[in-house]
Amino acid sequence: MDIQLQQVGYAYAKDTPFEKRALFDVNLHIPSGSYQAIIGHTGSGKSTLLQHLNGLLKPSEGIVKLGDLTIEAGKKAKNLKPVRQQIGIVFQFPEHQLFDETVLKDIMFGPLNFGVPREEAERRARVLADQLGLPEEVLEKSPFDLSGGQMRRVAIAGVLAMEPSVLVLDEPTAGLDPRGRQEIMDLFHHLHMEKGLTTVLVTHSMEDAARYADRVAIMHDGRCVLSGNPIDIFGDEERLAEYRLAAPRVVRFQRKVEAQLGYPLDRLCLTEEQLALELSRTVRGERESL
Amino acid sequence: MTEILSLHEVTYTYSPEEKEARKAVEGISFSVNDGEWIAIVGHNGSGKSTMAKLMNGLLFPQSGEVRVLGETLNEENLWEIRSQMGMVFQNPDNQFVGATVQDDVAFALENNGVPFKDMVVRVHESLAQVKMEKFLDSEPHHLSGGQKQRVAIAGALALKPRILILDEATSMLDPQGREEVLSTVRKLREETHLTVLSITHDLEEALLADRIFVLNNGHKYAEGTPQEIFSRGEELVALGLDLPFAMKMGNLLRANGVALNNEHMSEEELVNDVWTSNFNK
Numbered sequence: 114m115d116i117q118l119q120q121v122g123y124a125y126a127k128d129t130p131f132e133k134r135a136l137f138d139v140n141l142h143i144p145s146g147s148y149q150a151i152i153g154h155t156g157s158g159k160s161t162l163l164q165h166l167n168g169l170l171k172p173s174e175g176i177v178k179l180g181d182l183t184i185e186a187g188k189k190a191k192n193l194k195p196v197r198q199q200i201g202i203v204f205q206f207p208e209h210q211l212f213d214e215t216v217l218k219d220i221m222f223g224p225l226n227f228g229v230p231r232e233e234a235e236r237r238a239r240v241l242a243d244q245l246g247l248p249e250e251v252l253e254k255s256p257f258d259l260s261g262g263q264m265r266r267v268a269i270a271g272v273l274a275m276e277p278s279v280l281v282l283d284e285p286t287a288g289l290d291p292r293g294r295q296e297i298m299d300l301f302h303h304l305h306m307e308k309g310l311t312t313v314l315v316t317h318s319m320e321d322a323a324r325y326a327d328r329v330a331i332m333h334d335g336r337c338v339l340s341g342n343p344i345d346i347f348g349d350e351e352r353l354a355e356y357r358l359a360a361p362r363v364v365r366f367q368r369k370v371e372a373q374l375g376y377p378l379d380r381l382c383l384t385e386e387q388l389a390l391e392l393s394r395t396v397r398g399e400r401e402s403l
Numbered sequence: 404m405t406e407i408l409s410l411h412e413v414t415y416t417y418s419p420e421e422k423e424a425r426k427a428v429e430g431i432s433f434s435v436n437d438g439e440w441i442a443i444v445g446h447n448g449s450g451k452s453t454m455a456k457l458m459n460g461l462l463f464p465q466s467g468e469v470r471v472l473g474e475t476l477n478e479e480n481l482w483e484i485r486s487q488m489g490m491v492f493q494n495p496d497n498q499f500v501g502a503t504v505q506d507d508v509a510f511a512l513e514n515n516g517v518p519f520k521d522m523v524v525r526v527h528e529s530l531a532q533v534k535m536e537k538f539l540d541s542e543p544h545h546l547s548g549g550q551k552q553r554v555a556i557a558g559a560l561a562l563k564p565r566i567l568i569l570d571e572a573t574s575m576l577d578p579q580g581r582e583e584v585l586s587t588v589r590k591l592r593e594e595t596h597l598t599v600l601s602i603t604h605d606l607e608e609a610l611l612a613d614r615i616f617v618l619n620n621g622h623k624y625a626e627g628t629p630q631e632i633f634s635r636g637e638e639l640v641a642l643g644l645d646l647p648f649a650m651k652m653g654n655l656l657r658a659n660g661v662a663l664n665n666e667h668m669s670e671e672e673l674v675n676d677v678w679t680s681n682f683n684k
Binding site: 154155156260261262263287288289290291292293317319357358359362363366369370373374385386388389390392393396397 | 445446447448493547548549571574575576577578579580604606640643644645648651652655656658659660661662670671673674675677678681682
């Protein structure tokens with residue numbers, strides 16, 4: 114699904130003495146099938162922006178286009194339900210939203226609510242539980258008896274069970290251990306590729322943005338100040354610093370190596386694996402730009 | 404070195420009535436010296452948070468004992484001992500009670516009956532320790548995540564604790580906020596004799612500690628200096644943990660045929676090794 118934000122502004126408690134503007138003139142185009150990362154320090158407007166992506170918040174100014182649906186400031190948005198079905202949001206700490214008696218019922222709740230037949234909902238729940246590494250016996254347990262990491266997986270399965278075509282992820286791995294973090298990010302990436310999803314990842318992790326996204330946008334003081342491909346964004350450390358951000362660790366490391374070598378490598382590497390490969394080529398004297 | 408806190412064969416289960424219920428922690432023993440910085444690491448569900456709760460008496464073990472400042476923790480001395488321990492939790496938004504930064508820091512002092520005159524002094528002192536003295540009258544929700552956690556640390560410090568427990572205190576922060584909190588802790592350790600116990604998933608944070616305890620499925624898996632622990636390499640990865648960046652990078656470089664003389668935990672050492680072993684031969 115193609116998503117467009119055109120000159121979007123948003124104010125909390127608009128027209129009251131407590132009015133607080135959170136977004137200013139945000140323009141962002143997320144083409145269907147892309148993996149868009151949104152980065153920015155705390156309070157930059159990332160979460161407010163995210164809530165526009167399925168009509169939870171309506172813009173105070175400008176236009177939000179979600180596929181064929183247009184939500185325009187000042188106009189009543191109608192028929193949000195079909196769009197909401199297609200856009201799955203994994204909020205921060207989604208395990209806080211678990212509520213049902215058993216894990217299975219919790220995962221099935223979303224699809225049932227949108228009219229998916231019971232058998233199909235259950236089939237999806239079982240497949241997803243397996244993909245997310247939840248053992249079979251967990252399905253009949255209360256979600257509240259699980260560990261934090263397992264609860265997170267249940268909550269994520271509940272969103273995926275709706276089979277959305279857009280997946281919006283708000284810090285989906287905060288608080289998970291390193292393996293859990295990698296497993297879940299890899300699963301999202303796998304689904305993104307396999308099902309051709311449009312994925313929007315809101316994150317503090319420059320490393321995740323660099324590894325998974327094909328487009329990166331920077332939010333700063335409620336504005337979308339920069340967007341482009343990860344190489345351009347993460348290659349410009351001065352610019353990042355202006356927005357109180359740092360390049361991914363691997364990029365900073367590459368710069369240290371280059372400072373020692375006295376020349377730049379052929380390309381900027383966004384993952385440790387790429388950099389190891391690039392350095393091995395350099396060591397073997399296979400540089401292109403000699 | 405004097406011991407400040409220790410666990411002796413501590414076992415705890417959340418559902419003691421069920422016979423086969425998994426124990427959250429089992430047979431854990433370790434000892435922390437006065438003034439040490441200890442990192443406690445382990446996968447989700449390994450028992451880290453349970454241990455933190457056992458250490459400050461939010462939970463009592465079904466068997467074994469927890470000793471703090473030479474005394475076995477029990478319901479009689481709990482409050483006395485707890486006043487020696489400050490605790491900072493994961494979510495900065497869940498631990499504010501005051502309407503302003505200084506009210507918040509003063510809250511625990513007021514609860515402990517500290518006279519007003521002393522209270523004012525201590526609030527200023529502890530906010531200065533975390534470099535938040537300029538924010539006395541700010542409202543907490545106007546602060547960044549890192550600033551909020553520094554205020555939470557100030558709130559803990561105001562009671563002049565001997566031990567500071569950080570329960571994933573940096574995990575919800577952006578990189579800048581994390582760095583602020585870590586440099587605050589580093590500075591506190593240089594200037595005071597505070598003992599720090601930090602429960603964390605962040606291996607770079609664990610690298611800063613004097614010693615690391617590794618928990619796995621409720622058991623103590625290993626303890627040692629960061630050097631000793633991380634030299635276990637892939638073994639840690641199998642436990643669901645991670646390696647510091649320089650080690651991961653080093654392993655990948657070797658796998659790609661780049662010569663290296665040694666394992667490194669710092670990036671600077673690794674850059675040097677790459678240089679001397681491959682380019683400056």
